[in-house]
Amino acid sequence: MADSLQMILTEASAWAIPIIILAILTVGMLRKVKVYETFVEGAKEGFQVGVRIIPFLVAILVAIGMFRASGALDIMIRLIDPLLSLVGYPSEALPMAMIRPLSGSGALGVMSDLLATHGPDSFIGRLASTMMGSTETTFYVLAVYLGSIGVRRSRHTLAACLTADAAGLIAAFIVVKLVF
Amino acid sequence: MNIIWYLLVAIAVLVAAFSGTMQTTTDAALDSAKVAVELSIGLIGIMAFWLGLMKIAEKAGLIQSLARLLRPIMTRLFPEVPAEHPAMGSMISNIAANMLGLGNSATALGLKAMKDLQEINTEKKSASNAMATFLAINTSSVTIIPATVIAMRASAGSTHAAEIIGPTIVATLVSTIVAIAATRFFQRFVPAQGKDPVDVPIKPDSENGEDN
Numbered sequence: 001m002a003d004s005l006q007m008i009l010t011e012a013s014a015w016a017i018p019i020i021i022l023a024i025l026t027v028g029m030l031r032k033v034k035v036y037e038t039f040v041e042g043a044k045e046g047f048q049v050g051v052r053i054i055p056f057l058v059a060i061l062v063a064i065g066m067f068r069a070s071g072a073l074d075i076m077i078r079l080i081d082p083l084l085s086l087v088g089y090p091s092e093a094l095p096m097a098m099i100r101p102l103s104g105s106g107a108l109g110v111m112s113d114l115l116a117t118h119g120p121d122s123f124i125g126r127l128a129s130t131m132m133g134s135t136e137t138t139f140y141v142l143a144v145y146l147g148s149i150g151v152r153r154s155r156h157t158l159a160a161c162l163t164a165d166a167a168g169l170i171a172a173f174i175v176v177k178l179v180f
Numbered sequence: 181m182n183i184i185w186y187l188l189v190a191i192a193v194l195v196a197a198f199s200g201t202m203q204t205t206t207d208a209a210l211d212s213a214k215v216a217v218e219l220s221i222g223l224i225g226i227m228a229f230w231l232g233l234m235k236i237a238e239k240a241g242l243i244q245s246l247a248r249l250l251r252p253i254m255t256r257l258f259p260e261v262p263a264e265h266p267a268m269g270s271m272i273s274n275i276a277a278n279m280l281g282l283g284n285s286a287t288a289l290g291l292k293a294m295k296d297l298q299e300i301n302t303e304k305k306s307a308s309n310a311m312a313t314f315l316a317i318n319t320s321s322v323t324i325i326p327a328t329v330i331a332m333r334a335s336a337g338s339t340h341a342a343e344i345i346g347p348t349i350v351a352t353l354v355s356t357i358v359a360i361a362a363t364r365f366f367q368r369f370v371p372a373q374g375k376d377p378v379d380v381p382i383k384p385d386s387e388n389g390e391d392n
Contacts, residue, residue, distance in 0.1 A: 165320070168351050
């Protein structure tokens with residue numbers, strides 16, 4: 001059952017993009033849009049956007065990279081851990097919660113590590129999986145999105161996003177605890 | 181952002197000094213800089229691809245129909261954005277791409293949405309309320325199918341790799357609702373430092389896409 005569901009999902013995501021492409025091009029042709037010229041015209045901007053986000057991405061990734069490599073993140077985790085174990089939150093899964101908003105590849109690394117050590121169908125495995133799927137790499141997204149349009153003052157964006165992340169992580173914990 | 185950036189770096193250097201991880205910290209700084217550029221360059225092709233496709237969709241009126249369909253929700257979420265503005269369409273396409281778990285493609289569409297939102301932003305150096313709401317929804321991750329996670333669970337030998345879909349959707353939903361509520365709540369404390377949004381000339385035409 002789970003296997004066939006997974007197959008359907010994998011198939012669905014494999015089909016999604018080709019079908020979207022075909023649909024857009026077909027409707028474009030039917031409505032007499034010069035699809036080729038229009039595509040090229042739009043695509044031209046891709047380069048500028050890619051280049052424009054470089055400095056912002058460098059800034060944020062360097063800071064996060066240093067923070068992790070220096071061991072500062074581990075210290076932070078050790079400080080928070082006793083508080084969270086009070087509510088029954090497993091300390092093994094704490095790095096997951098802390099790294100998730102900072103680094104997508106880092107979180108994937110932590111998750112695969114947790115899945116390997118504790119097994120994917122353990123409480124920790126399920127918790128890490130749910131956290132991974134239900135939150136985003138907030139700092140990366142903010143740096144890239146705001147950087148691409150030259151916004152320097154993010155105002156309340158970061159506070160709101162981190163509040164949402166915290167809510168998502170807490171919800172993941174509660175739901176996994178209730179469901180399984 | 182200034183304070184957080186400074187704190188991340190300063191704490192890292194301090195901790196490194198005390199725990200003897202200076203060399204790894206140095207390596208991490210230089211490596212991350214390299215990775216950042218590789219990520220950006222890697223994004224160019226996907227950006228170009230989606231921006232090209234979006235241009236066709238825009239000219240064919242597809243984005244506008246999509247926006248019209250979701251208008252009741254979108255105008256409530258983004259009261260500052262005129263209902264006919266192209267930003268609505270590009271935000272919807274980004275959220276849809278995120279829901280499908282399309283990763284980098286979602287980023288490309290999201291950057292387009294930011295550009296459209298910047299057009300109606302009164303204070304160009306400062307994030308508008310609409311941007312904050314959009315980003316909060318975006319980073320709260322509106323996934324329906326966490327494809328990568330399911331794949332990793334399956335390869336780790338899970339008997340029910342897809343069983344986390346339900347919990348993920350619930351957690352996502354909670355974080356998205358909190359995201360919207362939080363932006364609404366926080367925006368009162370951070371004035372946009374600008375004129376009233378009402379006296380800004382709005383460019384309502386969505387026929388020909390952007391003009392630069």
